[in-house]
Amino acid sequence: MARQSGGAGAPKAPAPLPGARLVPRGGIAGHLVKAVLLAVSVGVAVWAALPLAAAGNWIGLAAVVAVTALVFWIYLSKRHIPAKYLLPGVLLLVAFQVVPVLYTIGTSVTNYGDGHRGTKEQAIAQIEAASVAQGEGADDYVLTLAARGGAATGDLVFLLTADDGRVLAGDADGLEPVSDASTGPTGKVTEADGYTLLTAAEAGGRSEEISEMAVPAEEGTGIRASGLSAAYEGRATRVYDADCDCITDTSTGEVYTADDERGAFYNEDGDRLSQGWRVGVGADNYARVVADPGIASSFFSILGWNVVFAAGTTFGVFVLGLSVALAMHTRRPLRGRTVYRLLLVLPYAMPAFAMMLLWRDMFNADFGLINRMLGTDVDWLGGTATARAAALTINIWLGFPYMFLIATGALQAIPRELVQAARIDGAGAWQAFRNVTLPLLMVAMAPVLIATFAFNFNNFNAIWLTTEGGPFPSDSPMAGTTDLLITYTYRLAFGGQSAQYGYAAAISVFIFLIVTLISYLSLRRSAALEEVNR
Template identity: 55%
Template sequence: MSLDVREAAEVTTPPRPRRELTTAFVVSRIAVLAVAAAILLYAVPPLVAAESWISLTLLLLAGAGIGYLYLTRRFVPAKYLVPGTVFLLAFQVFPVIYTVSTAFTNFGDGHRGDKAAAISAIETGSVRQAPGSPEYGLSAALKGDTLVFLLVDPKTKQVQEGSPDGLTAVQGARLGVTGKVLEAPGYTVLKAPQAAARADQIAELAVPTRGGLIKANGLSRAVEGRAALTYDAGCDCVKGDGDSWQADESQGYFVNAKGEHLAQGWQVNVGFANFIRVLTDPTLSAHFLGMFTWNMVFAVLSVLTTFALGMGVALALHHPKMRGTRFYRIALILPYAMPAFAMLLVWRDMFNRDFGLINQLFGLDVDWMGGMLSAKFAVILVNTWLGFPYMFLVTTGALQAIPRELTEAASIDGAPPWYAFRKVTLPLLLVALTPLLISSFAFNFNNYNAIALTTDGGPFPAESPTVGGTDLLISYTVRLAFGTGSAQFGLAATMSVFIFAIVATISAITFRRTRKQEDVYA
């Protein structure tokens, strides 16, 4: 009997319907596979050339997994999750990990490569022409995408290719009246403007010879010389010019007995040295607390002023007796629709002391960007003007979601409008808008454009030419990494870690309080 029931169930159970493949689904699948294939084609050759077999294996496995995922009908949820996860890893997780790892190194100018690259740069940079050494006519050229020298012996007119691998004879080259190469089979000879654009690369290129190295002396002449400084692997030191520089692995420098180091170093792990420097270095620690305090004030005031102004306008337009609300709403979001960088530059000119609109309009003679307090006031005012339309939009949406019966009930009970707003409307608004206020705080805490395009961190006091009165931590970090004579990426990454920790801590505390608020008004 049980067998008959089972057979009947098998007969009566309808087959699972096959999912129809929509055009959008097929196109999206093809697009994902095409992007994956393009990445593989782009990334595989460099990895093979670098003999990075582990990375190559991981890349091929990832490509095979994506291909299998999107060529099968199974794992439908994963088809939607994988692209988002990949973008999350590529644009969020990886930058954070890379920044944190950089903070533990001395990465920066003079420490961009490994030790071998530093030794090569030291030896190449110390090449000096010896008396009676050969000179050549020089033409910079491209062999494929590689920069090479086309060297002409002034006596024999023989043309040779000079590259990091050495000298190679060139056949069929055509010389000009000045003795320089005009054309050569297999080469693209650079014209003067093109060579000038690659002047740094030309100056760095060194061609090894039996007698030393050939280096460019300008853009049309090359000389052979010897390296004044040479590396001795036996003592792990650089010798020359009557001195010796010992390798110091803790600093990534070659240091002599006097404590002086050569300009070129290499990247090493320095542990917590950058973090200790931020907290203990007099130059940094003396200004860190002041910058942090102003950073907090700027972020908090930016949120409060934009929210207060945006909410006030939204409440005014939300009143049932208000007319022409569509026109006002369109007009009020114009600052939000304008490119922020352009508006910041316009406001900067409006605050100009000599020809700025604000001084001329009100008959003032205020150096807005020259004083500490006036510059800070100007920056907050500009940021308020740029940010309040966003708060106006989100507050308008939140107000429309609050039932009017609640405020009407408070009015019937005899509550004054201000009391009803404070006890009913505002708490409900904060429940909906607190996450946006937190994100606005995080954005303004790192609002680099608002500072860079208006005050550029200034004014700068005489005793502190690198830290300005309106500098945020992020603007100082950018100046530390890119704006000084020597870029210090490791130290800048350390500052970024501090900024991340500060914003993350404040956001976590605020979100915790928001949950309690939601429990009260749920």
């Protein structure tokens, strides 16, 4: 990046006087801090590199080495002073903002999602394992249910105790031995390092997941749970044949052929096996957004409301914030000014997420405060128009105090003489405001308004915590009428029945483009504003 390759220092500052050279530049303390920090960065690099090397992740390892080399090159050199200050922030920025954006763009041209997660080999192993039937003389295991991470949400693992007492850990990728597990008298695992054992209640909560889980074992066999404490190994009834690149179901005789363009096995009728693999689909996801009639209409109606929401919020908070600032902006003493100020900033200082949930409950149809106070029986969040009005009201309530603070500061910066001169020249109060105060105000506030618009364009919380995108039309359960693009994307990727990461990523890229365009246009316009008033 250009920012990192900074050149010389400040040209404005004069060269040090000759005598100053005698003063030690930088203390011993400075050098010591530098040495310690460099040592720490080596430590972190080694710490990060060890598991990467163990896993054979050479790209990750190369990145670690490159970053460490860059750190040493920048900080040991006497030049590149600006880079010394920018490097930490820029590294984090690249790692957690720029790289994810690039990755999103990469994902958007694949079919990645539920049913298309891993490679073709993983899909075949999964299909075979899932089809096992309990045959005669099958190997049985004592099953202990466990998870990596939290009991309720971590990845499910089968801890299997064989007849000879060995313990194996099995998940969707296969089996691996567990060396340090201790087992009880029944063979159940009582403790295993790195795994959270599930209690009966926790296992009951994930029973569907457990009954669907299949652990690929040897070639053509798989292990499945029968109940919560036993598992069996059996032969697969669906078998992959590399010669025809197809899967044959031995019980029904049906043949599923691999389709490498769509990433799944299809039979003659066009039905697919649910486990597929990840393939590139080119611009298909983008084409879906624009061309698929069902999706295109929901995408564009969401986009329309999204613009209305962002513009409406920006306009609303601007008008209310400015009005309050103007009402308080008087040279004659206004009684209670301090009290007004303290109370008016309350919405901004209260925790926003909690206030959104609170507003949602105030609009609740059954026991909400608003219906009880007004004596009405309106299902506020159940109708499109009232839900949209509610979402805007809530968001304006949250945002206007910030605009009030900004407007107060901007008003104080405008010399009063200008307005007085206009009044003397015969301008009315409104004319003076419209032609003198407002244009000057806009110079200071335009960047803030642009930022407000951009922020609210993607204001996930304001919708997700209030209406959750609803109400949903009966014909489109995935796209609600108060959905913003960002909440719609979130539901596609995480919320629905099956995750569609590829498609969600394509919509993310669309949002990038829209926000960039709007930012670019408004930045140019605000730059023009500055030119005019210079």
